[in-house]
Structures are given as C-alpha cells and as structure tokens.
Amino acid sequence: MTDGAAETRITDLLRSWREPVLDRWVELAFDAVGGRVTERELRTELSELYELVERAFGDDGAAMGELRATLAELSRGRARNGFSPSETAVGVFALKQALYERIRTTRDQRAYNDLIDFTSFVDELGLATFETYAATREQVIADQSEQLLELSTPVVKLWDGILGVPLVGTLDSARTQVVMETLLEALVDTGSRFAVIDITGVAAVDTEVAQHLMKTVMAARLMGTQCVISGIRPQIAQTIVTLGIEFGDIATKATLADALKYALDRSGVRVTGGPED
Amino acid sequence: MTAPPGDEVPIASNDDVVRVRQLVRTAAAAAGLSLVDQTKLVTAASELARNTYAHGGGGTMRVERATGEEGRPGVRIVFADAGPGIADVEQALSEGWSSGTGLGLGLSGARRLSDEFDLRSEAGKGTTVTVAKWAR
Numbered sequence: 001m002t003d004g005a006a007e008t009r010i011t012d013l014l015r016s017w018r019e020p021v022l023d024r025w026v027e028l029a030f031d032a033v034g035g036r037v038t039e040r041e042l043r044t045e046l047s048e049l050y051e052l053v054e055r056a057f058g059d060d061g062a063a064m065g066e067l068r069a070t071l072a073e074l075s076r077g078r079a080r081n082g083f084s085p086s087e088t089a090v091g092v093f094a095l096k097q098a099l100y101e102r103i104r105t106t107r108d109q110r111a112y113n114d115l116i117d118f119t120s121f122v123d124e125l126g127l128a129t130f131e132t133y134a135a136t137r138e139q140v141i142a143d144q145s146e147q148l149l150e151l152s153t154p155v156v157k158l159w160d161g162i163l164g165v166p167l168v169g170t171l172d173s174a175r176t177q178v179v180m181e182t183l184l185e186a187l188v189d190t191g192s193r194f195a196v197i198d199i200t201g202v203a204a205v206d207t208e209v210a211q212h213l214m215k216t217v218m219a220a221r222l223m224g225t226q227c228v229i230s231g232i233r234p235q236i237a238q239t240i241v242t243l244g245i246e247f248g249d250i251a252t253k254a255t256l257a258d259a260l261k262y263a264l265d266r267s268g269v270r271v272t273g274g275p276e277d
Numbered sequence: 278m279t280a281p282p283g284d285e286v287p288i289a290s291n292d293d294v295v296r297v298r299q300l301v302r303t304a305a306a307a308a309g310l311s312l313v314d315q316t317k318l319v320t321a322a323s324e325l326a327r328n329t330y331a332h333g334g335g336g337t338m339r340v341e342r343a344t345g346e347e348g349r350p351g352v353r354i355v356f357a358d359a360g361p362g363i364a365d366v367e368q369a370l371s372e373g374w375s376s377g378t379g380l381g382l383g384l385s386g387a388r389r390l391s392d393e394f395d396l397r398s399e400a401g402k403g404t405t406v407t408v409a410k411w412a413r
Contacts, residue, residue, distance in 0.1 A: 170295050204298060204316060206323040207380045235316035242317060243324075243386035244372060 010118045011058040013103070013111060014050075021098045022050050028094035033087050045074060046091075053095065057121055071125060072132040079136035088133050092126045153179045155186040162194040162263045163187065164256070168201030176212035180219055187225050194263040195220055198256045200231030210245045217250050226266070228252070230259035288326050288356070289335040297326040297338050304340045304352045309412045318352060318410040321390040324383035325356045325406050332376065333358025333404055343409055345392065351411035353393070359403040366398055 014021065026043050033042070052070060055063035071092070078088040096119055103111045153175065158164040165183055169175075183195060197216065202209065217227040230253040232240075240247075253259040264271060286300065287293060301322040305315040322338075329336040336358030343353035363369045370388065375381030388394040393409035 170298075172291050172295075203302070204319045204323055206320045206327075207383045207386060208323075208327060211380050235313040238313050239316050239320045239390065242389050243320065244382045244389070245380065245386075 009111065009114045010099075011054060014054045014057070014099070017099075017102055018050065018054075021095075021102050022047055024098035024101060025050070025095050028097060029091040032090035032094065033083065036081075036083065036087075042091075049074075049092075050095075053122075053125075057118065067125070068128060071129050075129045075132040076136045079133045080140065085130065085133055089126050089130055092122065092129050096122050153182055155182050157190065157192075158196060158260055159264065159267075159269065161190075161192045161267055162196065162260065163190065163192045164260075165195060165197045166201065166256075167197065167199050169203070171199075171202055171209045171212055173208075173212065176216060180216045183216065184219060184223065187220060187223055193225055194267060195225055195227045196256065196259040196263060197227055197229050198231040198259070199229060199236075200233070200256065202231075202236075205236050205240055205245075207243060207245060210240065210243075210247075214247070214250065226251070226263075228259040228262055230254070230256045285337045285339045287335070288329045288338055288358075291330070294323060294326045294330060298323050300338075300340055301352070301354060304342065305410070308342055308350045308352045310352070310410060311413065314410055314413070317390040318354075318408075321387040321408055321410075322354055324387045325354075325408065328383060328406075329356045329358045329360075329404075333360030336360070336403070345409065345411035349411040349413075351392070351409055353407065353409040355405065355407045357403065357405045362400040362402055362404055363396075363398040364400055366396060370396070 022043075026039065026046050029046060030037075030039050030042055049067070049070060052063050052067035056067045074091075075088050078091075099118065100115060103115060154166065156164045156166070163183070163186055165179060167179065171179075183197075186192070187195065197213065199205065199213070205213075213229060217229070220227050228251045229247070232252055232254055251259075251262065253262060261271070286296065288297060298319050302315060302319050305318050310318065322340075326338060329338070336356060339355045339357075341353050341355075343351050345351050368374055369376075370385050372385045373381040384396075387406075387408060390410075391408035392411050393407070395407040396404070397406075398404040
C-alpha cells in the first residue's frame with residue numbers, strides 16, 4: 001500500500017517540523033493524562049518516541065523494534081500506575097492530531113494524502129500500546145489474587161494449644177496447599193495439639209474440597225495434631241451424605257463453638273462460670 | 278460476568294469452575310429451589326464442571342430454567358466437551374472408581390444429587406452430561 005515516496009515525504013515533514021509538532025503532541029498528551037506526570041517527564045518520553053517514529057516510519061527496521069519496545073515499556077508503566085486505557089492510548093494517538101493540524105496550516109494537498117499512511121501507522125502503534133496495557137493489567141490482577149490467596153488463609157490461636165483455621169470462599173488445590181503449609185508451620189511454631197478447621201464460609205463442599213480437607217487433616221495428624229472440622233451447615237451435611245463422602249474418624253462439629261469446646265475438653269481445660277446447659 | 282440463563286459459558290480453567298458454581302447458585306435460587314436443593318445442585322455442577330475441565334479438556338456449560346413433572350419449576354444444566362469421551366460409562370458411574378487420583382465419587386455423586394441425569398458419551402468425540410433439579 002505505502003509507496004516509498006509517501007513515506008519519505010512524511011518523514012521529511014516530521015524532521016523539519018520536529019519542534020512545533022512535538023510541542024503540540026506534548027500539549028495534547030499532557031491534557032489527556034491530567035497532570036499525573038509532569039510536562040517535563042512527558043516531553044522526555046515523547047521526544048524519544050518522536051525520534052523513533054521518525055526513523056521507523058522511514059523504513060528503519062531496527063528503529064521499529066526499538067519503538068515497539070519503548071512503547072511497551074511506557075504502557076506497562078502507565079498500567080502499573082493506574083492510568084486509564086484511554087489516557088495511555090491518547091498519548092500515542094495525539095501525534096496524529098499534532099501533525100494533521102500542522103499540515104492543515106500549509107494546505108499542502110500531497111501531504112494530506114500521505115497522512116493516511118502515517119495515520120494507520122500510528123493506529124497500529126496505538127493498538128500495540130493497548131495490548132501491552134491490557135496484558136499488564138491482567139498481570140496486576142493475577143498478582144492481586146495471589147496475594148488475596150495468602151491473605152485469606154489465616155491461622156489464629158483460639159487457646160493455648162488450639163489453633164483455628166477459618167476458611168472462606170472456595171477451596172481449590174492451590175488454596176489447600178497454602179492452607180496446609182500455613183497450618184503445619186503454625187503447628188511447629190506453637191506446638192499445638194489441636195486445630196479447628198472451620199468451613200462455615202465455604203459455599204459448597206464437593207469431592208475435591210472434601211479430599212483436600214482430608215489431606216490437610218491427615219498431614220496434621222502425622223505431626224501429632226488432632227483436627228476438628230467445624231461449621232458444617234445442614235445443607236452441606238445433607239449434600240456430603242448424598243455425595244457419599246465419608247470423613248471416617250475425623251471429628252466434625254456443627255459450629256466453631258462446639259469444636260472449641262470439644263478441643264478444650266480433650267486438652268483437659270475446664271471452662272467454668274458459663275451459662276448452664 | 279454473569280451470563281443470562283440459556284447462554285453458554287466456557288469451562289477452560291479452575292476459575293471457570295468457580296464461576297459455574299456462582300451461575301448455578303443464582304439460577305437455582307431464582308427457580309425457587311430450597312437451600313438444601315440449591316446446595317446439592319451447585320455441588321453436582323461443581324463436580325461435572327471439574328470433570329469437563331479435567332477429563333474433557335475443557336468445554337461449555339449451559340444453565341436454563343426448566344419445568345419438570347406436574348409443572349414444577351427447576352433448573353437444567355448441560356455440560357458438553359469434545360474430549361476423549363468415556364470408554365466405559367457403567368464403570369465411570371460406579372462408586373469409588375476414578376480414572377485419576379480423586380475419590381471416584383464425583384460422577385456417581387452428581388447423579389444422586391440431581392433429579393434428572395443423562396450422560397451421553399462417544400469415545401473420541403466427547404461427553405455431554407445433562408442434570409436437572411426441581412423445586413419440591
């Protein structure tokens with residue numbers, strides 16, 4: 001589609017109008033990002049880009065690779081710093097407007113025609129920017145869910161020698177691994193002989209969840225700790241029975257309070273002064 | 278990310294299994310199933326979705342409102358994959374038999390948890406499992 005002459009012409013214009021077009025580009029891009037970067041920073045970034053665009057559009061293959069890398073770096077930074085997609089993309093697209101405005105003042109018909117090629121070139125760059133931006137955001141989300149995984153599996157001390165593991169949400173393999181590691185480590189650190197795994201916050205117990213729970217209990221048992229599973233609500237109990245899952249000799253209780261009482265009794269602690277029951 | 282009833286959702290990762298559970302729970306509650314029946318259907322869906330992902334190499338799920346005998350409202354769910362299929366359906370449905378390292382209760386359990394269960398499988402072509410649960 002593009003003939004060499006057209007490219008050269010735009011490249012010439014880009015070179016000779018470097019100052020005014022870059023100024024206008026910085027101005028437009030600065031408006032778009034709303035003062036979250038200083039104009040000076042933006043000018044540094046964009047003048048680097050400008051030079052690369054100039055060379056890349058002039059069929060310089062090495063410059064094209066460098067341009068893509070620089071753009072990717074720029075949009076990764078934008079994504080990580082919470083800029084919106086349009087704020088990020090406008091930074092690139094504004095170059096079109098800057099150059100177009102300049103050409104309009106000259107009424108140069110040939111330059112107008114050549115601008116079309118340049119426009120699709122910039123559009124392509126803008127899209128590449130966008131893709132990097134989206135990929136980076138996805139990475140940020142993946143990182144966050146991993147952090148959430150760690151955060152959402154606390155092991156708390158309920159009593160001397162009794163640990164509590166409140167589980168909330170869904171229990172998949174990755175989560176179970178974290179729970180198991182955290183629990184086993186806490187067992188070593190505290191020397192607890194009892195652990196209460198509370199599943200009140202687990203919406204559904206299917207065979208995978210049950211299997212993960214049993215593995216955790218078995219691992220703790222190997223370390224000399226007895227586990228009690230609590231928080232088994234009526235609908236969960238009925239479902240487990242229908243599914244045909246057997247928890248064997250693992251102690252289970254309806255509520256966390258029952259489980260705590262069980263563990264206290266077993267460890268020889270007598271609770272007095274409470275309401276009679 | 279919630280799909281309207283009747284739409285197909287992909288099952289291509291463990292996260293999709295979680296989404297399947299949420300969609301089924303919403304549909305079951307909307308159809309007026311009791312809390313116990315909701316939980317049973319969600320659990321059955323969870324087993325089947327995981328089978329679709331783990332054994333079928335991924336596939337789709339479609340959840341829809343349906344009407345059972347005597348006009349009882351309910352939910353029907355169809356899981357489909359284009360995986361290797363089940364060579365011996367009888368064996369797969371028997372309790373305690375597992376092709377992997379699971380408990381071997383998933384498929385047979387899902388059948389017991391639902392009111393209607395239909396499994397069609399062709400070796401090399403894939404598997405389609407349909408389950409339904411009606412309000413009492």
